Amino acid sequence: xxxxxxxxxxxxxxxxxxxxxxxxxxxxxxxxxxxxxxxxxxxxxxxxxxxxxxxxxxxxxxxxxxxxxxxxxxxxxxxxxxxxxxxxxxxxxxxxxxxxxxxxxxxxxxxxxxxxxxxxxxxxxxxxxxxxxxxxxxxxxxxxxxxxxxxxxxxxxxxxxxxxxxxxxxxxxxxxxxxx
Amino acid sequence: xxxxxxxxxxxxxxxxxxxxxxxxxxxxxxxxxxxxxxxxxxxxxxxxxxxxxxxxxxxxxxxxxxxxxxxxxxxxxxxxxxxxxxxxxxxxxxxxxxxxxxxxxxxxxxxxxxxxxxxxxxxxxxxxxxxxxxxxxxxxxxxxxxxxxxxxxxxxxxxxxxxxxxxxxxxxxxxxxxxxxxxxxxxxxxxxxxxxxxxxxxxxxxxxxxxxxxxxxxxxxxxxxxxxxxxxxxxxxxxxx
Amino acid sequence: xxxxxxxxxxxxxxxxxxxxxxxxxxxxxxxxxxxxxxxxxxxxxxxxxxxxxxxxxxxxxxxxxxxxxxxxxxxxxxxxxxxxxxxxxxxxxxxxxxxxxxxxxxxxxxxxxxxxxxxxxxxxxxxxxxxxxxxxxxxxxxxxxxxxxxxxxxxxxxxxxxxxxxxxxxxxxxxxxxxxxxxxxxxxxxxxxxxxx
Ligand SMILES: Nc1ncnc2c1ncn2[C@@H]1O[C@H](COP(=O)(O)OP(=O)(O)O)[C@@H](O)[C@H]1O
Ligand SMILES: [Mg+2]
Numbered sequence: 255x256x257x258x259x260x261x262x263x264x265x266x267x268x269x270x271x272x273x274x275x276x277x278x279x280x281x282x283x284x285x286x287x288x289x290x291x292x293x294x295x296x297x298x299x300x301x302x303x304x305x306x307x308x309x310x311x312x313x314x315x316x317x318x319x320x321x322x323x324x325x326x327x328x329x330x331x332x333x334x335x336x337x338x339x340x341x342x343x344x345x346x347x348x349x350x351x352x353x354x355x356x357x358x359x360x361x362x363x364x365x366x367x368x369x370x371x372x373x374x375x376x377x378x379x380x381x382x383x384x385x386x387x388x389x390x391x392x393x394x395x396x397x398x399x400x401x402x403x404x405x406x407x408x409x410x411x412x413x414x415x416x417x418x419x420x421x422x423x424x425x426x427x428x429x430x431x432x433x434x
Numbered sequence: 435x436x437x438x439x440x441x442x443x444x445x446x447x448x449x450x451x452x453x454x455x456x457x458x459x460x461x462x463x464x465x466x467x468x469x470x471x472x473x474x475x476x477x478x479x480x481x482x483x484x485x486x487x488x489x490x491x492x493x494x495x496x497x498x499x500x501x502x503x504x505x506x507x508x509x510x511x512x513x514x515x516x517x518x519x520x521x522x523x524x525x526x527x528x529x530x531x532x533x534x535x536x537x538x539x540x541x542x543x544x545x546x547x548x549x550x551x552x553x554x555x556x557x558x559x560x561x562x563x564x565x566x567x568x569x570x571x572x573x574x575x576x577x578x579x580x581x582x583x584x585x586x587x588x589x590x591x592x593x594x595x596x597x598x599x600x601x602x603x604x605x606x607x608x609x610x611x612x613x614x615x616x617x618x619x620x621x622x623x624x625x626x627x628x629x630x631x632x633x634x635x636x637x638x639x640x641x642x643x644x645x646x647x648x649x650x651x652x653x654x655x656x657x658x659x660x661x662x663x664x665x666x667x668x669x670x671x672x673x674x675x
Numbered sequence: 676x677x678x679x680x681x682x683x684x685x686x687x688x689x690x691x692x693x694x695x696x697x698x699x700x701x702x703x704x705x706x707x708x709x710x711x712x713x714x715x716x717x718x719x720x721x722x723x724x725x726x727x728x729x730x731x732x733x734x735x736x737x738x739x740x741x742x743x744x745x746x747x748x749x750x751x752x753x754x755x756x757x758x759x760x761x762x763x764x765x766x767x768x769x770x771x772x773x774x775x776x777x778x779x780x781x782x783x784x785x786x787x788x789x790x791x792x793x794x795x796x797x798x799x800x801x802x803x804x805x806x807x808x809x810x811x812x813x814x815x816x817x818x819x820x821x822x823x824x825x826x827x828x829x830x831x832x833x834x835x836x837x838x839x840x841x842x843x844x845x846x847x848x849x850x851x852x853x854x855x856x857x858x859x860x861x862x863x864x865x866x867x868x869x870x871x872x
Contacts, residue, residue, distance in 0.1 A: 256863040262813055263859075267821040271821065291848065311814070318789040319679045320821075321677065322821070329777065333777065334774055390749070390766060392753075418845075429856045522861035525866060
C-alpha cells in the first residue's frame with residue numbers, strides 16, 4: 255500500500271520534472287519537451303494501474319494551479335484550451351502503455367516500444383485530435399493535419415521510452431513494477 | 435524509566451542469499467548505546483531490523499516482547515527511527531504537516547494534531563516555522579524537524595542513523611546537547627568513534643557480524659587501532675557481494 | 676512550490692473557491708453554445724472583469740494567455756486563406772474567453788482552498804475504495820517531491836556537464852527515473868516507520 259502511494263506520487267513529480275527541466279533536447283538542438291516521455295514511462299515502468307494513477311495525480315496538481323506543464327503552464331485554463339484533449343488522454347495513454355508491457359510477454363524493449371506507440375501516440379492522438387477539432391472549430395481530418403508535425407517527435411520519444419525502460423530492466427530488474 | 439528491551443536472537447538478514455547481517459544475538463537495555471562500524475558493515479540494516487522496517491530472514495527480533503515487523507501500530511509508541519538522510523524521511527511539504535502526521539497516526543484528530551504540532555514548535559521557539567516549506571530549511575534544520583517529528587510521538591527508544599554525519603560543528607554540538615537531555619533510550623549508529631565516546635555501551639559491527647560489545651572506551655580503542663591498521667594498508671580493492 | 680495564484684490580492688480572492696468553480700462551469704457551458712456577436716460580448720466582459728481587479732492583475736492575466744499564440748496564428752493563417760474571417764474571430768474569441776475565465780479562477784484561488792474542494796468532491800469516491808486520507812498523503816508527497824526531484828535532476832545534469840562538453844539531453848532521464856524509484860522506496864519506509872497508511 256505505502257509503496258503504491260509513494261510510487262504514484264514520485265512519478266507524478268517525475269512527469270512534472272521532465273516538463274520543467276530546462277532544455278532536455280531529445281534531438282541535437284531541438285528542445286522537445288520530455289513531458290510526454292514521462293507519461294509513457296509511467297505506464298511502461300509502473301504498469302497500467304499505478305501509471306494511470308500517477309498521471310491523474312499530476313493532472314490534479316496542474317488543475318489546482320501548479321505550473322507543471324511544459325513551458326510552465328497550468329491551472330484550469332489548460333483544460334479548456336486547444337490541448338485539453340491531449341491532457342485528458344494522458345492517463346489513458348499511460349494505462350494502455352502499461353497494459354501492453356504487462357500483458358505482452360516479449361522482451362521489455364519491444365514491449366515498451368509497442369506500449370509507448372499504442373498508448374502515447376495512437377490513444378493520445380485519439381483524444382487530442384477531437385479536442386483540437388472542437389476548440390479550434392475544425393473537422394477531424396483538419397485537426398489531424400494540424401497534429402502531424404508532432405508525430406516525428408513522439409515516435410522518437412516512444413523509442414526513448416523503450417530504451418530507457420529496457421535499460422532500467424537491465425540495471426534494476428526488480429524496479430520494473432510493470433513486469434513484477 | 436521505561437526501557438523497551440530490544441532483543442535479537444540469532445538474527446540474520448540475507449536478502450536474495452547475500453548475507454548482510456549474520457547471527458546477531460543481543461539484549462539492549464542500557465539508556466545510551468552506540469553502534470560503530472565501517473561503511474557497509476550493516477549498521478543501517480541492523481537499525482531497520484530493530485525498527486521493524488525489514489524482517490530477519492532467520493532468527494528473532496523482539497521489542498518489548500513484540501515482533502516489530504508485525505505489530506506496526508504498537509511500535510509507534512515504542513521505537514522511533516531517524517534516517518540518515520532527512521530527505522528520505524520528510525513526507526510533507528510543510529513543517530506543521532510533517533509534525534502532525536505522526537500524531538494523526540497515533541489516533542489523534544486532525545485539528546488536535548495540528549494544534550499539538552504548533553504547540554511543540556512554539557515551545558522550541560520556532561512558532562514561525564509552522565507554515566514553512568521544508569525545502570527552505572537547511573540540512574541541520576531538516577534533521578531537527580525529523581527528530582521533532584519522532585519525539586512528538588514519544589517513543590520509548592530512539593534509533594539514530596549517522597545523525598552527525600552531515601552537520602557542521604555548531605549544529606552537531608546542538609544536536610549532541612539535545613540528545614543528552616532526552617529521557618528516552620537512545621541508540622546511535624556511526625562510522626566515527628568520536629561521537630560515541632560517552633555511550634554506556636558500544637557494539638562494533640564488521641561484515642555483518644558483531645565483533646565486539648562492551649564499554650565505550652574499550653571497544654572504541656580496539657576499533658581505532660584496527661582502523662589505523664587498515665589505513666596504513668593499500669586501497670580498498672575488495673568488491674562487496 | 677510556486678503556484679499560479681496571483682500574488683496581487685484582489686476582491687475575487689475572497690470569494691469561496693466552490694462558488695468560483697461552479698460559476699466557471701456554468702459560464703464555460705454557456706460560452707460553448709454562443710455564436711457571433713455574443714462571443715464578442717463575453718470576451719469584452721472578461722476583459723472588463725480582469726481590468727476591474729487592477730492593471731497589474733490584468734497584465735499578469737494577459738501573460739498567462741501567451742501559450743495560446745501558436746493556435747491564434749494557425750487560426751489567422753487558416754481563416755485568412757479561406758477568407759472566412761468572421762468564423763475565425765468567433766473561434767478565437769471563444770477560446771480566449773474560456774481559457775481566460777478558467778485562469779481567473781486559478782489566479783484568484785489559493786492552492787489550499789482548491790485542494791480542499793478536491794478533497795470534498797472526492798469524498799463520495801471513498802465508497803469505491805479511494806481513502807480520502809490516502810489521497811491527501813499522495814497529494815502532499817507529490818508537492819513535496821517535485822522540487823526535490825527537480826533539484827536533484829539539475830544536479831545530475833551538472834555532474835554530467837562537469838565531465839562532458841556535450842549537453843546531457845535525454846540521457847539524464849534514466850537516472851532521474853532511478854531517483855524517483857529510490858525515493859519512492861525510502862518514503863514508503865518512512866511512512867511505515869510512522870505507522871503506515
Ligand atoms: N536489501 C538489500 N539487498 C542487498 N544488499 C543489501 C540490502 N540491504 C543492504 N545491503 C548491503 O548490505 C551492506 C550493509 O549495508 P548497510 O546496513 O547500509 O551498511 P552501513 O549502514 O553500515 O554502511 C551493504 O553492502 C549494502 O549494499
Ligand atoms: Mg548506513
